[in-house]
Amino acid sequence: MLFQRPALERPVAKRVADDGRRPVRRVARRRRSGIGWRTLLAATFGALLPAAVVPQAAHPAGPERPVLGSGHARAPARPAAPALPKFHPVHPGFARFNAHYSVRFSQDSVPVRAARPARPAAPSWYAPAPGAAISQPFGVPDSEYAAGYHTGVDFAVDVGTPLLAVGSAVVETARYGGAYGRMVVLRLLGGQFALYAHMSVIRVGEGQPVTAGQCVGLSGNTGNTTGPHLHFEIRTIDEYGAVVDPIRYLSARGARNF
Template sequence: MRSPRRRPLLIPVLLCALAVLAARPTDTTDENGGAGAGTDVARLYAEAAKATRQYEDGRRAAEAQRSKALDYEKRLDRQRQKIDAMHEDLGRIASAQYRGAGGLPLTAQMLLADDPEELMRGQRALSRADLAVNSAIGRSLRAEARLAADEAKAQAAWRALEERNDRLAALKKEIEAKLESARSRLEGEADASVAAGSCPGAVRLDRSDEGLDRSWVAPVQTYDLSAAFGSGGSRWANGHTGQDFAVPVGTPVRSVGSGRVVKVSCGGAFGIQVVVQHAGGYYTQYAHLAAVAVDQGDRVRAGQWVGQSGSTGNSTGPHLHFEVRVTPEMGSALDPVRWLSERGVSL
């Protein structure tokens, strides 16, 4: 028989379990329970990059097939010219035979000839020439047929690739439209976090393997260099302290080398930022982010995503502000382009 005193314990236990579940972190979900903008942007960014690669691969393949078809057309033209020339040769041989014999049968020619043997030798030479030309024409016609078949295949393959590329271009355009919308949402979330003075939690992005086999990499993969180290301007009291990379909002930002995350913060001139400590007493800063993908204390490898670019803080547009320092705080900056160059990374 079960003890009646055990039953009332079920209610507090269930309440405790619900409290624990409610207190679990929800870094990668938004207030509606769906995927956060940072996760959406990362996924769409990867899809757009894949679609772009497929489109470019298809475009190159189509160009190669088109070149092959054009090459077959040129070879066909040359082959037809050769056949025409052979037909002319054959016509000349026939005309020479007719003129030389005056239209008489070979028997009559032999009876009237001063030297029948010489006549027979000439006839044999003309016959061999006739056979040679006919044989060459036959080979050329077969070659022309093969070339025509190859050209038809190349043209069909080219058209199929063009159709595939049209579909890929439409897919790419659709993904990029979704990406633009997600980027706008991400930027809005980042600005709201900075305005509230509360940093967003780390969005644990699917990390790219690219660059993980190297000791040092560039902080972003595709970029335009903008404001350089030491450049002057009204926005900087003593010159620009880093190198800016002009990239769209949501671009994955990578740790340039292995190290430990010593700072994740938001607010102030740098907006949302990450600082990584590397061996040798160097620190790298990744500023004006829209989202972070690491927490303070995390160990990172070269090429590992630490965040997504944005335009938070003192920024005039989407970009990554990248610094190299000998302390975790500003005031000890080095030229990041030269520093990376010394480590085999050319920007």
């Protein structure tokens, strides 16, 4: 018959002398309890570990299971409070931080950068030759003109002076026009027409859209003239003699740079 150690003995360490030789440490085998290490770990540290770490078997449904060896029911695990970030508004350290630095960096001590002033809006209407003197006004009677009076305004400008579009428009005519010399006619948004005569250089083409203040060409001394100047007209239709006072027309629309 084979020798078999008792299975119910608890682990005991004892020293047994064997024929006067050095004592030998012998440990009895412990009986298996049938409880796995996972269950034992969950029962011991279940209240300390987060719910995501503890196996589901550690929280059985139904009545509380006694803790091994205690004889008392295990208290239900209290959910651990989430850790607040360092600068969370509810964190006590945040209140101290805010109280300290709100005084140190108050609105009175921190230089506030002044907002940039808004740029003034670009004018919608311009004079054809800003700042130029008027050498002959509109409507002066003169038998040399076919209409019997001066149909536009003459601005005394030197050859090569930039001429500007008085408003947003589309180029109706850009060519040489007999007595008017090199000329440009703009069809304005309101349906009127602006004529520039006696130019030396034309810088736009027919059908081209232009904006207020855009250069349409340079002044000159072409056509029937007695000297360099700009002859400027505002027409209700694109025909000779169908004109209005250019200065009054532009002034009523906000042009001031005559």
